[in-house]
Amino acid sequence: MSNEGVTVLQTFRDAMIGLPLSHVWRGGGSAIFLQFGRLTPRTRHSGEAGNPTGELGLMIQWSWRIENTASILCGSWSEEHLWAPAFDLLRNKVVVDLSVVGRLPEIVIALTEGLYVSSFMTAEGDPQWAVFDRRDSALRTLSVKQGILKLDVGPSPLL
Template sequence: MSNEGASDLKLFRDALTGLPVSHFWRGYGSTIFLEFGHLKPRTRQSGKPGNPQGELGLMIHWSWRIENATSILCGSWSEEPRWEPTFDLLRNKRVVALSLVGRLPEIVVGLTEGLYVSSFMTAEGDPQWTLFDRRFDTVRWLCVRDGELKTELAKDRD
């Protein structure tokens, strides 16, 4: 990992550590979103309420798994009736660790009570996860592009 990538990861790790999983929701297909810290309401373009956004967030497009200290509790290929009860276990747990594993960086979020959320891409291309830092006017994203950690910036639209 480059010095820049390590520095960016540390910024996200420092910001996430101690924050609760305030909201957990499913996107399209098996995409999951974890929202951390204080929540901000969101309105969809249609005018309907959307899922709230946390100060920081994690999106894992596919594939993912949720683990405890000794086993995989549920994953993106598990039967869907297992998902919601497992998601419920994560709500209000606090972040205790953030790390990357593998030659192509996959993300692992460690939570209180020995729970973990991990990405693990199983198709061609890059790992499909993104961390969002929405605490400031400019939103910072940490993701993987061409096998390396990249930081992208976007002006907050809200």
């Protein structure tokens, strides 16, 4: 990983450690969204309440798993009835580490009580995850593009 990639990852890591996993929800298909820290309510275009967003968030589009210290509890290819109980285990646990592993960066979030959320892409292309930092007026997004960590900065959609 480049020095720039290490620096960017460390910035997100420092911001996320110590935050609780406040909300987790399933998106389309097997996508999951984890929201950390203080939650902000969202309203859909239809006027209905949407899922809240955290100060920081993680999206894994597909190929993910939830682990404890001894086994895989469930993953994107598991029976869907296993997902909700695993999501319940994650809620309110505190982030103790954020790291990337592998030649093509896959993300790992370590939580209290020995729980982990990991991405692991199994199709062609880049790993399909992104971390969002919504704490300022600019939305900062960390993801993988062409096999390397990429930081994008843009206006926050919440302001």
